[in-house]
Amino acid sequence: MKLPASIRSWASWPSTATVPTGYDPIVLSARRPTVGLPRPLVIGHRAARGLAPENTLLAVREALAAGVDMIEIDVWHIDGELVVMHDQRVDRTTNGVGYVQDFSLHDLRMLDAGYGQRVPLLEEVIELVDGRCSINIELKGPDCADAAVEAVNAALRTARWQREQFLLSSFDHEQLARVRQLDQYIRTGLLLAGVPYDLASYAQQLGVSSVHFSVDLVRPEWIATVQGLGLWAFAYTVNDHCDLAWLQSMNIDGVFADYPDDILAQLAATAVPRVA
Ligand code: G3P
Ligand code: CA
Numbered sequence: 001m002k003l004p005a006s007i008r009s010w011a012s013w014p015s016t017a018t019v020p021t022g023y024d025p026i027v028l029s030a031r032r033p034t035v036g037l038p039r040p041l042v043i044g045h046r047a048a049r050g051l052a053p054e055n056t057l058l059a060v061r062e063a064l065a066a067g068v069d070m071i072e073i074d075v076w077h078i079d080g081e082l083v084v085m086h087d088q089r090v091d092r093t094t095n096g097v098g099y100v101q102d103f104s105l106h107d108l109r110m111l112d113a114g115y116g117q118r119v120p121l122l123e124e125v126i127e128l129v130d131g132r133c134s135i136n137i138e139l140k141g142p143d144c145a146d147a148a149v150e151a152v153n154a155a156l157r158t159a160r161w162q163r164e165q166f167l168l169s170s171f172d173h174e175q176l177a178r179v180r181q182l183d184q185y186i187r188t189g190l191l192l193a194g195v196p197y198d199l200a201s202y203a204q205q206l207g208v209s210s211v212h213f214s215v216d217l218v219r220p221e222w223i224a225t226v227q228g229l230g231l232w233a234f235a236y237t238v239n240d241h242c243d244l245a246w247l248q249s250m251n252i253d254g255v256f257a258d259y260p261d262d263i264l265a266q267l268a269a270t271a272v273p274r275v276a
Helices: 057-066 105-109 122-129 145-156 173-182 199-206 220-228 241-249 260-270
Strands: 041-044 070-078 081-084 134-139 166-170 187-191 210-214 232-236 254-257
Touching: 041 057, 041 260, 057 070, 057 122, 057 260, 070 122, 081 105, 081 122, 081 145, 122 134, 122 145, 134 145, 134 173, 145 166, 145 173, 166 173, 166 210, 173 187, 173 199, 187 199, 199 220, 210 220, 220 232, 241 260, 254 260
Parallel strands: 041 070, 041 254, 070 134, 134 166, 166 187, 187 210, 210 232, 232 254
Antiparallel strands: 070 081
């Protein structure tokens, strides 16, 4: 569905963030090598929710300015478009009231998502990032898989993007299976709030390239299991330096951070050598 330009345009914000113009993104290999990354990837959580209103273009700009390796955003499928927001309801993050799925796209786009920001479309985020880092699109609402695959393939038709820069994740594992059914190459990430029985075969069956653990429910042996399969192991949400050091001691491959600037600075300051 295409909207009039007046609705598609997003509010400008007097951001002080200087978005880098260079293009030198870290792109993960399809299979995790035996020796991992020199430091964990830093993934801006809900773009960079500690630095700007979450899941807005302003937060994306802040994440890019911080130098993140990847931006994570949440999407819902509304009136044929993928819109970027987290909750089932709009109340916490906008000036509206009610369930996201009860809104038309038009009305959703009229809301203020903080500092005059609109609820962005996924395509606006992709356009703004323009290949400068990777994007993790979390399929939050139902029936997002088909539209997300379509959006990734549309981006890949432009020069700036490599397929490996896109990662589709979800707590809804049916949607991960649907992505794999639609496209055997797009990377998927298994989002876990706990751990299924026989994690190894579960992850392999779904054909994911990464497993995303909650920092509150992660164990070294689970990370080792995942990495032993050649998959990347990430943890969410990491805002505490002690948690970061603890996860580094377990050889975590990437962390989702509300304050990616702080986590990047901490990693630079400590530069802990990795074991494998
Ligand atoms: O993808 C990691 C993290 O974003 C999952 O939790 O609730 O912040 O979407 P949530
Ligand atoms: Ca998320």
